[in-house]
Structures are given as C-alpha cells and as structure tokens.
Amino acid sequence: MFGASALNIRNRKVEGLFRVLFMLMTGLLILPVVIILAILTWKGGSVVDLNFLFTNPTEGMTSGGIFPALVGTIWLVSVALLFSVPLGVAAAIYLSEYARDTWFTRIINLAIINLAGVPSIVHALFGVGAFVLFFRFGTSILAASLTLGIMTLPVVIVSTRESLQAVPMAFREACWNMGATKWQTIRKIVLPNSISGILTGIILEVSRTAGETAPVMFTGAAFFLPKLPQSIFDQTMAMSLHLFVIATQVPGVPENLSYGVAFVLIAMVLTMNSLSIAFRVYLRGRKKW
Amino acid sequence: MAQADRTSAPSSRDGDDRRNLAWFIDKAVQVLVFIAGISAIVFIIGIFVFITKEGVGFILKSDYALNESVFDLLEEQKMPEAQLEAITVLEGKKFSTPQDLLKAVEKIIGVEAARPYREILVEKSHDQPFNAKSFFTSPKWAPTSEIKPVYGTLALMVGTASVTGFAMLIAIPFSLGAAIYIGEFVTGRKREFLKILVELLAAIPSVVWGFVGLSLINPLIIKLFHVPIGLNILNAGVILGLMAAPIMTTIAEDALKAVPDRYREAAEAMGATRWQVIFKVVVPAARHGLVAAVLLGVGRSFGETMAVLMATGHSINLPTSIFDSVRAMTATIAAELGEAAVGSDHYQALFTLGIFLFLITFTINLTADLILRGVRKE
Numbered sequence: 001m002f003g004a005s006a007l008n009i010r011n012r013k014v015e016g017l018f019r020v021l022f023m024l025m026t027g028l029l030i031l032p033v034v035i036i037l038a039i040l041t042w043k044g045g046s047v048v049d050l051n052f053l054f055t056n057p058t059e060g061m062t063s064g065g066i067f068p069a070l071v072g073t074i075w076l077v078s079v080a081l082l083f084s085v086p087l088g089v090a091a092a093i094y095l096s097e098y099a100r101d102t103w104f105t106r107i108i109n110l111a112i113i114n115l116a117g118v119p120s121i122v123h124a125l126f127g128v129g130a131f132v133l134f135f136r137f138g139t140s141i142l143a144a145s146l147t148l149g150i151m152t153l154p155v156v157i158v159s160t161r162e163s164l165q166a167v168p169m170a171f172r173e174a175c176w177n178m179g180a181t182k183w184q185t186i187r188k189i190v191l192p193n194s195i196s197g198i199l200t201g202i203i204l205e206v207s208r209t210a211g212e213t214a215p216v217m218f219t220g221a222a223f224f225l226p227k228l229p230q231s232i233f234d235q236t237m238a239m240s241l242h243l244f245v246i247a248t249q250v251p252g253v254p255e256n257l258s259y260g261v262a263f264v265l266i267a268m269v270l271t272m273n274s275l276s277i278a279f280r281v282y283l284r285g286r287k288k289w
Numbered sequence: 290m291a292q293a294d295r296t297s298a299p300s301s302r303d304g305d306d307r308r309n310l311a312w313f314i315d316k317a318v319q320v321l322v323f324i325a326g327i328s329a330i331v332f333i334i335g336i337f338v339f340i341t342k343e344g345v346g347f348i349l350k351s352d353y354a355l356n357e358s359v360f361d362l363l364e365e366q367k368m369p370e371a372q373l374e375a376i377t378v379l380e381g382k383k384f385s386t387p388q389d390l391l392k393a394v395e396k397i398i399g400v401e402a403a404r405p406y407r408e409i410l411v412e413k414s415h416d417q418p419f420n421a422k423s424f425f426t427s428p429k430w431a432p433t434s435e436i437k438p439v440y441g442t443l444a445l446m447v448g449t450a451s452v453t454g455f456a457m458l459i460a461i462p463f464s465l466g467a468a469i470y471i472g473e474f475v476t477g478r479k480r481e482f483l484k485i486l487v488e489l490l491a492a493i494p495s496v497v498w499g500f501v502g503l504s505l506i507n508p509l510i511i512k513l514f515h516v517p518i519g520l521n522i523l524n525a526g527v528i529l530g531l532m533a534a535p536i537m538t539t540i541a542e543d544a545l546k547a548v549p550d551r552y553r554e555a556a557e558a559m560g561a562t563r564w565q566v567i568f569k570v571v572v573p574a575a576r577h578g579l580v581a582a583v584l585l586g587v588g589r590s591f592g593e594t595m596a597v598l599m600a601t602g603h604s605i606n607l608p609t610s611i612f613d614s615v616r617a618m619t620a621t622i623a624a625e626l627g628e629a630a631v632g633s634d635h636y637q638a639l640f641t642l643g644i645f646l647f648l649i650t651f652t653i654n655l656t657a658d659l660i661l662r663g664v665r666k667e
Contacts, residue, residue, distance in 0.1 A: 011562040018564045019474055025466030026483065029534050033490050036501050087325050094326030098319060110658055111329040117585070117654040118336060118647060119592025120495075121619045125626070125643040129339035133631065150332050157329070181315035211494025214594040214619075218626050240496045240595075247500050248599060255504065262500050266493060273492045277485050 037266070044263025047256045053264070056226055061246055062253050066261055071228050072141075072236035073268075076216060077209045079145035079232055080152065085202055087149075088156025095157070096164035097186055116154035120214040123151045127219040142232040144220025148209050155205045163197025164190060196283050200276045207272035211265065213240040223249065239265050340647060344640025346632075348419045352383040353390045355410075356437075362409045372398045387411040419641070428607050430616075432625065432635040440638045442645075444605045448615030451608055452597055455526030456533055456590045461583055464534040468541035468582075473567055484542070491535035495595040502528045502600030514612065520602035522611040528600050529590040537586035544578020545571060581657040588653040592646065594619040618642055 055065035099105040127147030137143040167190050175185040191198075221238040223245050229236040243261045246253045355376065363373060375397050384390040391410050395403045403410070419440065427441025471483050502524050510519030548571050556570045572579070602614025603624065622639050629636035 011565075015562050015564045018567075019470075022466045022470035022474060025463045026470045029463045029467050029531075029538070030483075030486055030490065033493070033531055036505065037493075039505060040497075040501070087328055090322045090325030091328055094322035098322060099326065106662075108326060108329055110655065111333045113658055114333050114651055114654050115329055117588050117592070117650055118333075119594060119619055119650055121594040121622045122336065122340065122592070122643050122647050122650075125340045125343070125622065125640055126336040128626070129343040129640070130335060133343075134339065153329065153332070181311050183315040183318040184311060186318075207492055211492075211496070213494070213496040214623055217623060240494060243500055244496050244595060244599070247503055258500065258504065262497050266497050269492055269494055270489060273489055277488065281481075 040259060040263050040266060043256060044259035044261075047260030048263055052260055057224070061224060061250050063257065066239065066242060066264065068225060068228055069237040069239045069242040069261075070264075072221065072225075073210055073239040075141050075229055075232075075236055076145050076148060076220070076238055077206055079141055080149040080209050081202070081206065083146060084149035084153050084156055084205065088153050088205075089160050089198060091153075092157045092160035092164060093186060093190075096161045097182070097190065112154045112157055115150070120151065120212060123147055124215045124218055126150075127215055132219055138233070139218070139222075139235055140220050140233045141229055141236055142220070144216040144236075144238075145232070147215045147219050148212055151212065151215055152205045152208045155208055156201055159201025159204060160194075160198045163194040163201070166197065167193045196279065200279050200283070203272050203276040203279070207269045207276070210272070211240055211269045213238075213244055217241060239268070337644075337647060340640050340643045344637050344642075344644050347634060347637030347641050350419065350634075350637075353385070353387045354383050355379050355390070355394075359409065359413050362413055363406055366406055366409060368406060372402060419638070424641075428605075430605050430621070432629070432638055438634060440634075442618065442642065444607055445616055445618045445621055445642075447607055448601065448605075449591060449597075449617040449619070451522050451611075451615060452525045452529060452601060452617060453587060453590045455522055455611060456529035457583075457587060459527065459530030460534040460537055460586055460590075463530075464537035464582075464586070465541055465579065467534070467538045468545060468579075469567060469572075471538070472542045472545035473563075473571065484539075487535045487538050490531075491539065493532075495532065495593055496599075498528050498532055498596040499599030502596065506600070510612075516612045518602060518614060520600055521614050522601070522608055524602075525597050525600040525615075525617075526611070528596050529593055532593065532596060533586040533590045536589055537582045540582035540585055541575075541579050544575040544582060547578060548574045577660050577663055581661045584653055584657040584660070588650050588657070591653070592619060592650050594623050598623050618646060622646075 052065045053070060054067050056067055057069075058064035095105065095108065099108070124147065127143055131137045131143035131146050132139055135143075137146075171189050171193065172185055175189045176182075180188070216238050220235055221241040222235040223237075223241070225235060225237050239261065243258065243265060246261065247258045360373070360377075360380075376394055378397070379390075379393055382393075384393065387410065391403070391407060394406075394410055423439065423441050425441075425446075426443055427439060428444040428447075429439045429441045430445060431439045467487070471480060471487070475483065503520070506524050506527060507519035510516065510521070510524055514523075552570050552574055553566050556566045561569065597617040598620035601617060601620065603616050603620060604614040605616050606613055608615050622642055625635070626639050629639060
C-alpha cells in the first residue's frame with residue numbers, strides 16, 4: 001500500500017541513478033591516479049635495485065645510480081625536522097594548552113593556514129631572501145632545510161594540536177588537583193598520552209618534506225654533485241630536484257632512469273604516508289577513553 | 290576548581306610561597322611555548338618582509354638614461370648631428386640622478402653646447418624598469434632582452450588562470466561528487482578505505498605529477514588529438530585537477546560530516562528520499578564549507594609550481610585553445626631565478642611576481658578562513 005506508488009518508484013530510480021553517478025565520479029577521480037601509479041611502478045620498479053640506490057650517477061647523469069640524491073634528501077629532511085618538530089610541538093602545546101579563544105589566537109591560526117597555503121615557490125623566494133642572502137648561510141643544506149621546515153611547520157602544528165586536544169580534560173584536572181604545575185601536567189600526563197598521535201604527524205611531515213622541489217631549488221640543492229655533503233653548510237643533491245633535472249634539463253637520459261627515480265621518490269613518500277595512516281588506525285582501535 | 294589552571298599567584302592565606310623551582314620552570318615553559326606559538330605569525334610576516342625587501346626596489350627604482358625618446362626630442366630641438374653622434378656612447382647607460390646624466394653629456398659635448406638641451410636631458414630622461422601599466426597589461430615578458438627588457442605579466446597571468454580554470458572544471462564537480470559519495474552513500478570499512486585512498490593520493494609530490502605530465506600524458510594527448518605537442522593547458526589542467534581533487538574532497542567531506550545527523554533524520558521523517566535529503570538539506574547546510582573547499586583547491590592549483598613548470602610547455606603565449614602551450618607565474622620564477630643575477634632588475638622583477646602571488650594566495654586563504662569561521666559561529 002505504501003511501497004508501490006508511482007512516485008515512490010520514480011524516487012527510488014532517481015536515487016539509484018545518483019548513487020551510480022557519484023560512484024562513477026569517485027571512481028574517475030581515483031582510477032586514473034591508481035593507473036598512473038601502476039605504470040610508474042611497472043616501468044620504474046624494474047630499474048631499481050641495490051646497485052641503483054647505492055651508486056653515483058655516471059656519464060653526465062645519463063646512467064648510474066642515485067646515491068648522492070638519496071643521501072641528500074635524508075640530510076635535508078633530518079635537518080628540517082630538527083628545526084620544525086620542537087618548534088611545531090611547542091607551538092601546538094601553546095595553542096592547545098595555554099591559548100584561549102581570542103582574536104590573537106585566531107590570528108595565529110590564520111598565520112598557520114597561510115603558511116600552509118603560500119605557494120612553494122614563494123617559500124623558495126623567502127628562503128633565498130632570508131637564509132641564503134640575509135643570514136649569509138649561502139646555498140646550503142641549512143638554508144634549504146630551514147625553508148622546508150617553515151613550509152611544513154603547519155603539518156606538525158595541526159596534527160600535534162589535534163592529538164593534544166584528544167586527551168580528555170579530566171586527565172588534566174585530576175593532575176592539577178594533585179598540586180602539579182601546568183608544565184608538570186603537560187610533561188607527565190598530556191604528552192605521554194598523545195605521543196603516538198604526534199609521531200603520526202611527524203611521519204606525515206617527513207613525507208611532505210621529502211617530496212618538495214621548488215623550495216630547495218635555489219636554497220641548497222644542486223643539479224649535480226658527485227660527492228656527499230660533509231656538513232650542513234654544503235650543497236647537496238636531492239631526489240625531487242634530481243627527477244626534475246634528469247626529466248627536463250639533461251638531454252639523452254634514458255627513459256627508464258627517470259621512471260626509476262620517480263618510483264623511488266613515490267615509494268618513499270607513500271610508504272611514509274601509509275605508515276602514518278596505519279599507525280593512526282591502530283591507535284584509534286587501542287584508545288581506552 | 291577555578292584556580293586549577295592558575296599557577297601564578299602564590300597563596301596569601303597560608304603564607305606558603307609556592308615559587309619553588311617547579312614554579313619557575315613552569316613560567317619559563319609558558320614563555321617558551323608562547324614564543325613558539327607566535328612563530329607562525331613571525332614567519333608569515335618574515336616571508337612578506339623578505340620578498341618585499343628583495344622585490345620592492347624594482348617597483349620604486351628610478352633610472353635616468355638616454356633612451357630613444359630622449360634622442361627623438363633632442364633631434365626635434367635641432368641638436369647638431371655631430372653632437373648626437375658623440376653622445377650615443379651614453380645610450381642605455383643608467384644614472385641614478387638626472388644631474389649625473391647631464392654632467393656626463395656636458396663632459397662630452399661641453400657645458401655651453403649642452404645648455405639648450407638641459408631641460409630635455411633633466412626632465413625626459415626618466416626611465417623606470419617597472420611600469421605598473423605594462424606590468425599588468427603587457428603580454429610581453431622579455432626580462433633578458435638585450436635592447437630593452439620588458440616585464441609584462443599578462444600572458445603569465447592568463448597562463449596561470451587558464452590552467453587553474455581548466456583544472457577546476459574537472460576538480461570541482463568530481464571532488465564534490467566524490468565527497469557526497471564518500472560522506473553520504475558509503476559507510477563502515479568501505480568509507481574508511483576510500484578516505485585513506487584519497488589521503489594517499491594527496492601525498493604524491495608535485496614533481497612526480499610534472500613527470501607524469503611530461504612522460505605519460507604528453508604522448509597520450511599527441512596520440513588522441515593529433516596535435517604536435519602535448520604539453521599544454523589540457524595536460525597541466527588534467528594534472529592540476531587530479532592534484533587538487535583529493536584535498537577538495539577531504540575538506541568537502543569534512544563539511545558534509547559537520548552537518549548534524551538530526552537534520553538528515555528530520556528530513557527522512559518527512560518522507561524525503563536519500564537524494565532529496567542530500568540536495569535539499571545536507572548540501573545547503575554545508576554550503577559554506579563546500580565553498581571553502583573549492584577556494585582552498587583553487588589556491589592550491591594557483592600556487593602549484595613544479596607540475597605546471599613541467600607540463601604546460603612553458604612558452605609565453607596568450608592561448609586561444611586548450612591545445613596551446615602557456616606559461617604560469619610560479620613556473621616563471623622557478624625557471625628564471627637561477628639565472629638572474631642577485632639584485633638585478635630581472636631578479637627583482639621575479640620577487641615582485643612573488644609579492645603578487647603571496648598577496649593573491651593570502652586573500653584566497655583569508656576568504657576561505659572567514660567563510661569557515663562563519664560556519665562555526667552559526
């Protein structure tokens with residue numbers, strides 16, 4: 001009596017239609033990327049072996065491996081993390097534990113959003129103007145890493161703030177009532193209870209930092225350097241820039257070499273991301289409150 | 290309870306001074322995290338100050354030079370041929386004040402001979418490298434020209450706009466559709482899986498996207514459309530669309546999720562079908578968040594650098610079809626900063642372009658933030 005009216009059947013048809021339409025849209029968004037990743041893996045995966053990872057590029061970068069670029073990226077990411085993790089975690093502690101909802105806090109939030117939204121090439125210009133020229137670091141790992149660190153700072157701040165805020169208020173109140181100071185509470189209660197969430201954010205930052213190209217182009221990454229950097233004041237090669245260079249700047253690079261570099265880069269980034277996501281899912285399942 | 294979060298005032302009642310080591314450490318930490326907290330503001334201001342410092346000289350700089358128009362005027366004033374010949378050695382040379390220029394001329398042809406032309410030399414020799422009108426309206430970007438460098442960004446702006454516009458044509462409908470599908474139609478494990486997949490897609494570095502445009506989509510376009518070159522608006526647009534879509538999907542899905550379930554339940558209780566609930570209730574209620582998602586997607590593709598550098602073809606061009614190569618503002622900086630000498634006009638012009646990019650993205654982000662905050666207040 002209720003189910004079979006003409007209107008109802010039409011409605012159900014329309015709904016089914018929309019469902020399929022939206023499913024198609026989602027599929028069309030995801031599928032090409034999956035295909036692209038599959039091609040990159042197929043063409044690049046065959047080139048990559050231990051020899052490729054651990055030898056220098058030879059014959060004007062048209063053959064050989066990617067060792068200096070790999071080491072360079074590790075340098076850049078490590079120094080960037082040394083700078084941005086303490087700063088970002090401290091900023092998140094301020095925003096989550098100390099700041100009240102005032103206009104000033106809102107300005108800080110706006111600055112964080114903008115730091116994440118400013119084009120990467122503008123960060124590069126800033127790195128050149130501030131670190132390379134003004135502070136006289138020259139084109140060095142230090143200048144490039146500081147630029148990268150500032151650019152990815154919002155990733156650390158936002159994820160850390162979220163995991164700090166996930167610690168229930170009652171935990172803090174219980175601690176305060178025992179006579180603990182605010183910092184004692186944060187150190188003994190809030191941070192231990194959110195450390196895994198913070199780590200998730202840091203892994204995410206590693207993956208962002210490793211893939212960035214524009215900010216390191218003029219601040220510290222070189223097109224080609226056969227030797228490894230010795231200190232943070234040296235220039236270095238970087239995976240991301242290396243891909244750009246051999247794909248566009250050097251004539252006669254065999255295609256599979258570029259695919260190999262692209263594959264290593266993407267494997268690095270996606271592994272880090274998957275790790276971070278897996279960690280998050282695991283934590284969510286384990287949470288007791 | 291009220292003093293739970295107050296550690297400052299020592300209790301006067303029992304005369305117990307709480308200012309022990311823990312108290313001082315607590316205060317010190319408070320100061321330290323505050324400094325870290327404002328670091329984001331410091332960096333944003335720093336970015337603006339430093340790119341302005343490097344670029345503003347170009348906007349404000351005044352040069353004085355014997356350019357063509359000055360020679361024309363001198364000729365009109367009947368300057369003798371021999372003297373004209375003599376001062377051509379100064380052509381193109383830049384002076385910081387008109388008096389310096391006059392002195393240089395007087396040195397060559399003599400003070401007396403230069404007197405009748407004094408006015409022209411002082412007043413008409415103004416030659417500014419930056420010209421606001423041509424900066425925004427000239428399609429000619431030729432910063433390394435030997436004769437006269439031109440800094441017109443119109444073609445670059447059109448390049449950025451056309452690629453971003455094309456990307457949005459793809460990304461907006463598809464990512465909103467995907468957000469609705471993920472947020473409203475699927476549940477449980479399938480939903481988690483799709484969300485994680487979308488998140489992973491957002492992580493692919495832009496240089497890899499550029500490489501994909503160069504080596505996969507380029508030959509595909511040449512083959513499918515029989516055009517001579519596949520590095521064009523279509524290529525970069527597709528790539529930017531695929532890049533921006535995951536971010537837009539995530540934010541849009543968050544906006545849909547923020548609509549309270551009681552809205553949906555109330556509509557369903559009135560006999561509305563699923564798609565009626567979505568289109569008449571959920572989407573209108575989430576419209577601000579959806580607009581913000583679109584804006585942030587626009588901001589993202591607008592500022593994208595490596596992918597557009599590699600996939601647009603990088604030729605200065607006012608496009609007439611999607612198969613034309615263009616050049617984007619961001620890509621111009623990335624391609625030319627390495628070869629511009631520090632402090633030169635060219636170098637400063639690139640920083641001026643950077644100021645322009647910064648201001649535009651700042652405005653887009655600010656607008657998105659204001660819209661989102663409006664939602665939270667409601």
